[in-house]
Amino acid sequence: MTARAPRGLPHERIDSRRTASIYLHFPYCTVRCRYCDFNVARVTAIPRDDYTNAVRAEAERRLPEIAGRDVLSIYFGGGTPSLWGPAGVGETLAHLVASTGAVGPEVTLEANPNEAADAALMASYAQAGVTRLSLGLQAVDDAELHTLGRSHDASLGLEALQVAVATFSAVTVDLIFGLPGSTAESWRDTLHRVLDTGVDHLSLYHLTVEARTGLERAVRDGRLALPTDDVAADQWELIAPTLAAYGLHAYEISSYCRPGFESLHNSGYWLGQPYLGLGAGAHSFSGWREGGARRRENLRPHREYLRVAASGDDPVGTDEVVSRDDHRDERVMTGLRYGWGLDLLALADELRLDASCGLADRLGPLMKEGLVEIRDGRLRLTPRGRSLADAVTRRLLAG
Ligand code: SF4
Known part of the structure; x- marks a missing residue:
């Protein structure tokens, strides 16, 4: 190796x-x-x-x-x-x-x-x-x-x-x-x-x-x-x-x-990084911008993709705006799965939200129950929270 x-x-x-x-x-x-x-x-x-x-x-x-x-x-x-x-x-x-x-x-x-x-x-x-x-x-x-x-x-x-x-x-x-x-x-x-x-x-x-x-x-x-x-x-x-x-x-x-x-x-x-997806059915994400992020999916049928892309046209299938709340929820969901957690302050700064990203009411009880913690500005699951990750995420995002 x-x-x-x-x-x-x-x-x-x-x-x-x-x-x-x-x-x-x-x-x-x-x-x-x-x-x-x-x-x-x-x-x-x-x-x-x-x-x-x-x-x-x-x-x-x-x-x-x-x-x-x-x-x-x-x-x-x-x-x-x-x-x-x-x-x-x-x-x-x-x-x-x-x-x-x-x-x-x-x-x-x-x-x-x-x-x-x-x-x-x-x-x-x-x-x-x-x-x-x-x-x-x-x-x-x-x-x-x-x-x-x-x-x-x-x-x-x-x-x-x-x-x-x-x-x-x-x-x-x-x-x-x-x-x-x-x-x-x-x-x-x-x-x-x-x-x-x-x-x-x-x-x-x-x-x-x-x-x-x-x-x-x-x-x-x-x-x-x-x-x-x-x-x-x-x-x-x-x-x-x-x-x-x-x-x-x-x-x-x-x-x-x-x-x-x-x-x-x-x-x-x-971690919410933009990605450019090329090829039939590939997904792309623009990253957060003022006014919303964009998420798109290319044409899925490979023959249609080949025809449109080869002719120099845009092989876009769907293209949608992602709202601030949807983007925040996705970042929280994936950030909690990530071992080093979610940089809550950086996300709040990026989305122009309060320091808890608008989640203060829901974070309090989960912290008291020992399911999540905030260390060095990063929100993460505790070992107990990890075994209940899906349920904790659902409670955090239930609006
Ligand atoms: S059909 Fe193709 S993409 Fe699907 S699991 Fe099998 S090898 Fe992978």
Whole structure:
């Protein structure tokens, strides 16, 4: 594994008034996983060059939206962006870096094990400028992978992880707990097998059964049974001590890493940093400005996106103003999930609200109950509050 130089914590580097990130959505997959409700197109022939050209045209049109800001991170998400190819990713990246003047941004590529197990391909992505690989492992048990409808088995997944750790200066893995057929023991085994590879960052999610997915139909028809709440709670409780034994700490409710390996990109979302989203169905956020923030979503159907963006027109799907209260509520919600909490005074200053951001009446009782605290101007959950994070957030935001 390549060592990475220590750097500042995300909230010390991210400044919602001066920094930004770029997200690129690559909407193509070769299979549709059973649990997935993302904006993806299952295709056999991926129009790589057309997509690269369309994204470039959109970038040329929209980069002025973040002009003057330091671009801290660039993120290739999907879909399966590891199918884009090093040429498309490299060309897109080079254009973005040259156009924004970004200096040493964190560059993340999401990858599926089918591509990530190919050491030569991964070396080409690293050479193209990718610094961080986000591996969609989800599970390392063949029965669980089959349940999820994944296109790889456990041994290929672990092989891919070893390649990733040997190639990139930072690697993160997505895993899902609460899977049908899983137990506390199988989850413990999953964590150990993954952590034994030396990975530096994990994102751990409880399975969400999304509407209109194959998984939802299977659960509804009784073909699959979810674990009981007690089993899911046991799995959750295993996480912190198991990861701590490997030197990983929680810096967000679902995100764990060794010190210095926090995701700058994801932290930007939690800290209210503007982001420019390029590609089919990509989301963008302008950051707070006097009068309101703007949030937009690009056209979702990939063919329509290709046609509009390639012609030089704006591939906008929806564009809406975010009110001051909605923006504050979102910042409170994500800030409470972030390990170092929310800089309440900075947010009050930015939104021109009182020092409690208009939350004084609701903060008092939660502080008395020992669920939240304010230290050094930062509002955060106490250890007790963390175990009740959703309920605490609901009480704080109930207007
Ligand atoms: S690879 Fe990822 S984006 Fe594609 S269908 Fe599976 S879960 Fe969805």
